[in-house]
Amino acid sequence: MIIEKFFNKWIMFFLILIPTCGVIFDEPYFITLATKVVILGIAGIGLNLALGYCGLISLGHAAFFGIGGYVTGILSFHALNDEVLFSWPLAVSGSSEMLIIWPIAILVSALFSFIIGLLSLRTSGVYFIMITLAFAQMLYFFSISWPNYGGEDGLSIYMRNSFPMVNTMDPLSFYMISLFWLLFSIFISLRLINSPFGMSFQAIKQNEERVKSVGIETFKVKLLVFVISGTITGLAGSLYTDLNRFVSPTVLDWHTSGEIMVFVILGGMARLYGPLVGAAFFIALEQTLGSYTENWQFWLGLILILVILYARSGILGLFDKKLKHEK
Amino acid sequence: MRKFTTTLGALLVMATSSTFADGHKVKVGMITTLSGGGSGLGIDVRDGFMLAVKGNKNISVITKDDQRKPDIAVQLADKMIQSDKVDVLTGIIWSNLAMAVVPATVNQGKFYLSPNAGPSKLAGKGCHKNYFNVAWQNDNLHEAAGGYANSAGFKNSFILAPNYPAGKDALTGYKRFFKGKLAGEIYTKLGQKDYAAEIAQIRASGADSVFFFLPGGMGIGFMKQFSQSGIKLPVVGPAFSFDQGILKAVGDAALGVKNTSQWSKDIDNAANKKFVNDFKSEYGRLPSLYASQGYDTGKLLISAMSKAKIKDMDKFRDALRKADFSSTRGKFSFDTNHHPIQDIYVREVIKEGKTLTNKIVSVGLKDHSNAYVSDCKM
Amino acid sequence: MKSPKTNNSLMTLILFFEQLLNGIQFGTMLFLMSAGLTLIFGVMGLINLAHGSFYMIGAFSAALIAALTESFWLALLASLAGAAIAGVLIEIIIIRRLYRRDHLDQVLATFALILLLSEGVRWCFGAFPLYLNIPNVLNGTVPIFDNIIYSKYRLFIIFMGFLIALGLYILITKTRLGIRIRAGQNDRQMISALGVDISKLYTIVFAIGASLAGLAGAMIGAIQSVEVGMGEPILILAFVVIVIGGIGSIKGALVGSILVGVTDTIGRIFLPELLKVFMESSNATSVGSSIGSMLIYILMALILIIKPSGLFGKS
Structure with a gap:
């Protein structure tokens, strides 16, 4: 744990260093890439709560990522076109204020994760993996064929939503906003994991029957973890829409679920910073391999398989071992 | 972690080496x-x-x-x-x-x-x-297909496209120029490749022609299954399902099909x-x-x-x-909205030796622009 | 003389019957995919997301052989052989190491395998779809009952599907290999204690599953298209099938396949028609198709909510 903390400090250092380099060398794209890593890291941190700490293997977190993204896109789209969102029971208009959009994105993601969790958690094991996948697929096909918000073409919002006194189109400012949410979600996860509630959901991963026998209603615990997990991922989706000024059904594709899962595993499961490291590694791989060969996905697949077969505890786990040796 | 930083460094160098x-x-x-x-x-x-x-x-x-x-x-x-x-x-x-x-x-x-x-x-x-x-403009080739359908004397078309915006544009484009009636209109699932159900609908509809827009693998599947179904209705579609890259995969099922395109290798x-x-x-x-x-x-x-x-x-x-x-x-x-004004041709799929390809049979729409010019305020 | 109205409802009935056949045909293909998937899960406890890749490999092997020999039947054999060989190799090199792992590792490793195999096939065969067509004997239609004509090739697919279902039934209930498979499904420790070469058994089961998927890929590739990524949509459907049927149960896979095939086909055609009663035509087409594409996932969620381990699954 101490060693991991040492690494976490290094990670924080990189989170500051990389955008600074971007500014010094006048490479704004570098900051954009870093922002992408941070946002995908948040999505992974969300999934990690359910997957890493509570053992709920959800192959449907694209659903929440997409919902957060679409809530943001739709609100901003209505504000852009000056149309009301709905007129009954009260007239509600869209908004392009992040401070208004975030709470709504959070609420809607929470609502969806509650409904999906309520239904999915009746099952377990492979069935749980597949039913979460099914719900994400449902939303995916719905978003493709529902014409009001662009269908497969997606929804372009042209400008990032606004934040008081900040020019969000400036890469560094938007990076800082994303970084804030990253730190916030790490903080929330940390508090949760060390709380009595956290002890109970981590115990469920080890042995659910035993937790039940102590008199804890495991269903409720799992549902709550699932909702928090989905909500954090939804928030990441909201930021991702703002990063690209665009949202489309690809965010709901099952490959998105797979990739978020890959971040968690690459970095190291049930490690607070794991998903962030995983996302960074994934993006770096995509960028470097992609510049050498069109068939980079082949090599990506190969590397992933090797990591899963021979480095089960992820990148952070590798370093952990190494340091222990040196000591 | 050192490897990671060198990768990042390499990226930085690569990115900064842009020439003036x-x-x-x-x-x-x-x-x-x-x-x-x-x-x-x-x-x-x-x-x-x-x-x-x-x-x-x-x-x-x-x-x-x-x-x-x-x-x-x-x-x-x-x-x-x-x-x-x-x-x-x-x-x-x-x-x-x-x-x-x-x-x-x-x-x-x-x-x-x-x-x-x-x-x-x-x-x-x-x-x-x-x-x-x-x-x-996305509608162009479909509009030309509609125009061709009129000149070929089709009165009752069955039309289908995937259920996504480009698919809707396609059917709208065809209907904009086609003067006959519709025997049926179907939106298929995007990515769908089996059209048994739709072909059964076509057979039962009493249509005299079929228009379809199904890009990529979707079109390959449709053409093969349609030709196997024994339905002898004439088919028309935009060039995307009959172009050089894809014809080889469709095979002889495509022979004789009319398709619309602004380009052909025999222009x-x-x-x-x-x-x-x-x-x-x-x-x-x-x-x-x-x-x-x-x-x-x-x-x-x-x-x-x-x-x-x-x-x-x-x-x-x-x-x-x-x-x-x-x-x-x-x-x-x-045109004033920066989209082309051009002729759109009607092509027919033929065989040159063993290779399937297209030849122009007529001009579908001459000096054709698009329907959105007046909406564009530049 | 029939009145136009009865004529019309007769047409609808014929159409309905034809669509039912289409649903069953789709179902039998799903069965070829899901039988292997469920068998592999039942015996080895492995979730194999890369099962769709064998579907693709089968289709590409068939297209390759068809181009060389111009024989469809040799191509079908090649699909079985190609997928089986690929299955054996992949099982020995990678999959074998995953049996003892938890579901999460299996999901991820086989997800990575999809990337690797898809891109590898593209590397070898290029980015354009390949050509594979049905033989002339099976081209065209045959009349079944009066008034109903149906595609010969699709009847052939249904026939093949049921033939293979029967073959699997015999294999599992009547042969020595079948006994071992069933023993493996019931108690994994027991079977190795009995002195069965378990790793050979696993390789064989994996190869059977892969070759069934490969055969399905070739048969469907002949009427659809042979291209990279063709296995993914059908993979997800196959998972829906085995989850509905109960994972590990071949009977469940058969019932689930037909259920999914029929629901999907009937739903996407008749739902828009049904909605036209309530709303304006083009809206009904659009909304109907939207819901139609979600239908099987709704079906799956409903079944799992009522029976959390599928129709024939062990709870």
Whole structure:
């Protein structure tokens, strides 16, 4: 744990260093890439709560990522076109204020994760993996064929939503906003994991029957973890829409679920910073391999398989071992 | 972790080594689909474009793969504009990616030349002075199919397309020109490849003709199954399901089918002959519709560069607007919304020896523009 | 003389019957995919997301052989052989190491395998779809009952599907290999204690599953298209099938396949028609198709909510 903390400090250092380099060398794209890593890291941190700490293997977190993204896109789209969102029971208009959009994105993601969790958690094991996948697929096909918000073409919002006194189109400012949410979600996860509630959901991963026998209603615990997990991922989706000024059904594709899962595993499961490291590694791989060969996905697949077969505890786990040796 | 930092460092170096352009040089960013589903189209556009600019020392091209994902495409556009400092972007194949990239590009003060996608939004309300479409507006080929259906005497068409925006545009385009009745109208699931159910509907509908827009593998499946079904109705569709890259996979099921296209390899002009020959000797395969579009995009860019410097955006824009290049399609000009005015041909799938290909049978619509010109306030 | 109205409802009935056949045909293909998937899960406890890749490999092997020999039947054999060989190799090199892992590792490793195999096939065969067509004997239609004509090839697919279902039934209930498979499904420790070469058994089961998927890929590739990524949509459907049927149960896979095939086909055609009663035509087409495409996932969610381990699954 101490060693991991040492690494976490290094990670924080990189989170500051990389955008600074971007500014010094006048490479704004570098900051954009870093922002992408941070946002995908948040999505992974969300999934990690359910997957890493509570053992709920959800192959449907694209659903929440997409919902957060679409809530943001739709609100901003209505504000852009000056149309009301709905007129009954009260007239509600869209908004392009992040401070208004975030709470709504959070609420809607929470609502969806509650409904999906309520239904999915009746099952377990492979069935749980597949039913979460099914719900994400449902939303995916719905978003493709529902014409009001662009269908497969997606929804372009042209400008990032606004934040008081900040020019969000400036890469560094938007990076800082994303970084804030990253730190916030790490903080929330940390508090949760060390709380009595956290002890109970981590115990469920080890042995659910035993937790039940102590008199804890495991269903409720799992549902709550699932909702928090989905909500954090939804928030990441909201930021991702703002990063690209665009949202489309690809965010709901099952490959998105797979990739978020890959971040968690690459970095190291049930490690607070794991998903962030995983996302960074994934993006770096995509960028470097992609510049050498069109068939980079082949090599990506190969590397992933090797990591899963021979480095089960992820990148952070590798370093952990190494340091222990040196000591 | 050290490896990780060296990778990042290498990335930084790569990104900073961008060259300073003097006035005559133009840096082009090409974002297109080179991996994953549909990469055949992107490869053709790229090859056509590269052929057009081959040997031109004033043009440098950076090519990147968008994996057919809109979010990746936008991030690449940001990278090329912010870090590589490109002057012109091009290459996008799909409408949904264009809807993401084009606004981001023109809002940052760069030109975008579209070699393939032409969504209606970007032709009408969302048009922009820095956006030029060198291919077609999405409805064009479907409109020509509707026009052809009239002249072929079809009275009762069965029409189908996937349930997504381009599919809806397709059916709208066909209906805009077709004067007969509809025996049926079906939206299929995007990516669906089995059409047994739809073909049964067609058989039962009493239609006298079928119009379909099913790009990629969807169209291959439909054509094969339709020809196996024994239904003898005439079929018409846009060129996408009958183009060079895909015909081989459809096989003889496509023989005799009429399809509409603004380009064909037998269009009789010097530019086209040169293009077809050069493409064959450079890449060892027959060029496709997409390759011709990429090629024309390159030629358009070169024509503008000979008239104006890229830094003088207004002059350069005027030069682009004149479209003073010899297109593989023959006559070519831009309407006020920067979309082409061109002839759209009706082609028929034939066999040349053992190779399936197309020949022109008639002109579907002459000097055709698009329905959105009046919506565009530039 | 029939009145136009009865004529019309007769037409609808014929159409309905034809669509039912289409649903069953789709179902039998799903069965070829899901039988292997469920068998592999039942015996080895492995979730194999890369099962769709064998579907693709089968189709590509068939297209390759068809181009060389111009024989469809040799191509079908090649699909079985190609997928089986690929299956054996992949099982020995990678999959074998995953049996003892938890579901999460299996999901991820086989997800990575999809990337690797898809891109590898593209590397070898290029980005354009390949050509594979049905033989002339099976081209066209045959009349079944009066008034109903149906595609010969699709009847052939249904026939093949049921033939293979029967073959699997015999294999599992009547042969020595079948006994071992059943023993493996019931108690994994027991079977190795009995002195069965377990790793050979696992390789064989994996190869059977892969070759069934390969055969399905070739048969469907002949009427659809042979291209990279063709296995993914059908993979997800196959998972829906085995989850509905109960994972590990071949009977469940058969019932689930037909259920999914029929629901999908009937739903996407008749739902828009049904909605036209309530709303304006083009809206009904659009909304109907939207819901139609979600229908099987709704079906799956409903079944799992009522029976959390599928129709024939062990709870």
